Amino acid sequence: MTQTKIAIIGAGGLTGKELTSLLAHHPHFQLVHITSNQVDGKHIREVFPDISHLPNLVFQKHDAPIPKDAHIVLATPNEVSLEKAPEYLSEGRKVIDLSGTFRLHDQTKFETAYKFKHTKFEWMDKVVFGLPELFREKIKNANFVSNPGCYATSAILPIAILGNLRNDIEGAVIVDAKSGVSGAGGRTEEIKFAYTHVYENFRAYKILSHQHEPEMEEYAFVGSKPKEIHFTPHLLPVYRGILATIYIRFAKPVDPKLVEEKLQSATKNEPLIRLYNTPEEIEIKKVQNTNYLDIGFTTKGNTLVLVSALDNLRKGAAGQALQNLNLMFGYPETLGLVSL
């Protein structure tokens, strides 16, 4: 069996951990190198005692030498990805970056959203946005893929698959999304993620000012007239999973049959999107620890309500990264993600 060697830079975080676990079940990818500047020197089993299937590896420092023939997954902070991605690319390695650094093609919007200067913007011509349902063919031929944000994925896909219906949208699209702590930075030691502040609680944050809002605006309307998106994230007393309730207003009454057809035809060959007859069937539990994006909808007058759900660490991050890796290296797209 052909083997493709993978190195994960920043494997100590939640996404790195998730991807490590996924790769351990994959027949063709071999994880050969993992780094973390927090737990370097420790064996992976010490750091992830809660995972049964793990390669036999020890964490290295970020700057430790990487096996020549290994390709790269960056699960690092934005500033680190900004430096490292170009470096590895120029060594001839393929790179997937899970940070937000290479997602936005408007430098001003990037620097407003991420609050630091983008000094490698020339790479934005070379990177491919890693949303297979929209850019499958480009990803197959890409050396450099930027993996989408978790919230962004939950909103871009349900809107994008509406196809030409998007041209009749009136006003701003409302994305009201709710995430578990692992999607909202919950691993951090900040007091706001203390048990006493999260359990039995619920709140909105970064209302209309989250960095995934411009990402949604850039990709949800590919192939149609651009529209404004108003995005509000909320913190759930849940560990993993995102549910997004999306409100779209049209110039005229919405025909549910037409929406149904659009969604059906756009997704009938999509292995990781599941459509439901009623949006009330969609729940976080159905997607936790899976790689699916679940979608349902209902309509009333001129309004269309879409509900979507995904696991922020799977289809929202590591699962999507593996889906992209499969495409980049010519393996079946969902190998290691769902039964074939």
Added chain:
Amino acid sequence: MTQTKIAIIGAGGLTGKELTSLLAHHPHFQLVHITSNQVDGKHIREVFPDISHLPNLVFQKHDAPIPKDAHIVLATPNEVSLEKAPEYLSEGRKVIDLSGTFRLHDQTKFETAYKFKHTKFEWMDKVVFGLPELFREKIKNANFVSNPGCYATSAILPIAILGNLRNDIEGAVIVDAKSGVSGAGGRTEEIKFAYTHVYENFRAYKILSHQHEPEMEEYAFVGSKPKEIHFTPHLLPVYRGILATIYIRFAKPVDPKLVEEKLQSATKNEPLIRLYNTPEEIEIKKVQNTNYLDIGFTTKGNTLVLVSALDNLRKGAAGQALQNLNLMFGYPETLGLVSL
């Protein structure tokens, strides 16, 4: 000290329990009679072992004789309130009904929302909607008050206090609300409220079809042009509390200063509404077990986002009922609800 005698019909449920506990701390109300057809014959301490302050009462059957001079709180199912409220009123008792039976003045909308025939609709001319911030004076003189729904309260007040700004609203107002299980019927034995289905989970239900939607539409626009409201409730893995995220679109850009002024002037004398500088400060924990409605807002272009939170069993039900009782019987409005 003057004493007003109160009987709670259907005191065995969550709202009845909450009101029982509140009345036990009130200097002027004396709870003299409680009924329940599930636990009749049991002493209140057996049924509510988790409450320290309780009157010395035994549960009676619904049809047990009620002390002549007692006034009535109905915490009963809609069908029961429909029969009982008129009966008690004709006996010369004052009545507050916590069910949805006497809230809507459009019989068709009522019967569509509640799915049963309203055979006492003549009483809709006599009932007062128990939202003190909107109908304080009427409530003071009322013999018959219909207590608002929990979701409805969380949406009606933030919208209503916008005053004449409501006339410039364009399209439907979006109310995306999230409630703990006690606000979503969570005491029921239904399997959908089993721990395994609620914990680590989140879902929408009754999207654009919840019975509180017409209630919001009737009262949120009192004194302004009527608008459409699109309401989606969601079930949180939380016991008590509701947070509502409300999206309002205007014909022209919103001036935050103008909104600020409106909210300030409308609430500066309201003892149970708290305004926050940023909507991100609002969270369910701050209102749990209190009688406050917390409100904050932000704007972007033509869009205004309001965030509100309340405790569904307090300001959303029993607390508001006590606020109404205080008004109906001439006691300080917040006596027993907040420090004076």
Added chain:
Amino acid sequence: MTQTKIAIIGAGGLTGKELTSLLAHHPHFQLVHITSNQVDGKHIREVFPDISHLPNLVFQKHDAPIPKDAHIVLATPNEVSLEKAPEYLSEGRKVIDLSGTFRLHDQTKFETAYKFKHTKFEWMDKVVFGLPELFREKIKNANFVSNPGCYATSAILPIAILGNLRNDIEGAVIVDAKSGVSGAGGRTEEIKFAYTHVYENFRAYKILSHQHEPEMEEYAFVGSKPKEIHFTPHLLPVYRGILATIYIRFAKPVDPKLVEEKLQSATKNEPLIRLYNTPEEIEIKKVQNTNYLDIGFTTKGNTLVLVSALDNLRKGAAGQALQNLNLMFGYPETLGLVSL
């Protein structure tokens, strides 16, 4: 109505907050002064937005002047109580200390358990241990009361009320207790109390080495032969409440009737202890936010199993402090704690 003035030193913590809320409902105690070196200068309503009934006070620094005629509750760290308690006592104020500083009469055991030198040990002759069920008369006449630990209370009382049965105990008594985060220091910012480490988790800590173990050993056997206690605390994914499962082995088979009699006679006049027919009826939910200690038992051969539950912030801390305050100042023992 007579009024007794109270100052709480260290009112910004969980216990101070709980006591502040309890005193607000008490007819005879008037909270006149609250201190915190973290939030001094802030109004109490800003710091505790989730409490409806609060006095109109602003937090002072610990060393701000205290009204002459105010008595003191210390809700401070051990080292602070060590310095402050004697100081306030010599000013002629009555003092209740909620820290562990003045609970153990064996200096070596104290310094082993608390890991610092006790420089005011002479005060151990003057302090009364604030467990009303054991030391009611002494507390009535005390100027200086040391409030028991939460775990300690849950174990001492069920064992102590066994009376002379304690003389037949063989070997060490096993106390296996489980607490919510507020009883295990959960307000602290430590990473071990992050949501991701507490939710869906459970673990033991300080096995046979918790500072409440010597406290249990000193007071559980007052009036009988001293015995050894082996205490293991565990951390529950719960906010408040402690349940203790206590295993006692006797030299000969236990007669359940005899145990029943002992518990009945020892508690029939105790307003805050509730006995249950079966220990399976006892649960944390029944005591949360109440001031009760619930007790039940079962036997098998030579073994007696006692199950007890309390709210660590009420009967385990602030509630017990108020019970002691009532006794010290001649008010009805449970005034403000349960219905009279």
Added chain:
Amino acid sequence: MTQTKIAIIGAGGLTGKELTSLLAHHPHFQLVHITSNQVDGKHIREVFPDISHLPNLVFQKHDAPIPKDAHIVLATPNEVSLEKAPEYLSEGRKVIDLSGTFRLHDQTKFETAYKFKHTKFEWMDKVVFGLPELFREKIKNANFVSNPGCYATSAILPIAILGNLRNDIEGAVIVDAKSGVSGAGGRTEEIKFAYTHVYENFRAYKILSHQHEPEMEEYAFVGSKPKEIHFTPHLLPVYRGILATIYIRFAKPVDPKLVEEKLQSATKNEPLIRLYNTPEEIEIKKVQNTNYLDIGFTTKGNTLVLVSALDNLRKGAAGQALQNLNLMFGYPETLGLVSL
């Protein structure tokens, strides 16, 4: 690759679901038949939408014809296993039964614990208790294996591996175990498992009377003097995982070094047992979704405290069943359970 065909009778429950998911990753077992009298006729993907890797199967009725060459896993209620196990065995199939029906060799104890008459007791001579760490060789040659209970596994192994130290145990061994709802029957629709009764709650149940107590007594002392075990299960507000705190009293002071040696030598070749230096390191999170049993200990005087943790659906049920299947069919013992 050799393929062994497996049929799961009663695959619609939590254990059946877990085993179905494990087998989907196993290279040598092929799940060919699943039954459920609740969801028969439904495709497995409809019933388990939250599992990514599933075979392409439809649920059959229990009595539907089973492929001739398929071996059997019974995940059925006790009464069903009692009838079905002998039936399948006489057809020449190998059988693993996950119910408690064939675990106890004392018929009186069985009928007391399980409250029904055992009419097939002759099979108790042929069945092997499926605890590989104790009966590995017998399991390899067995046609009929009875899979241990989840609580039982968490207590039997830590005690059994003490070897001859068990002979010096004095009095009854105390097993204080805490389980998530999935280990305590939490999938049932009973009201006691409603979210409102489980969240923020904790209680003991079946104190000294749980059916796993005689199972612990029969197997924990294999090869040593039999001792009494006192077992108390508790219900955690957690979904999966069991932590057991075990108190053992010896005739003389315990030598921690000696215990350390015993545990080390007994487990150094055990792939699914992990020893920890301090019992405080052991937590439910570390074993959730894994097949490990974690063990740690501490001592004080004559007392030894063992702490163990496992996932009740893995090492406590389905994971252990797969471990047994691997042994019965000559595959590597941990294939599909941990990395080799």
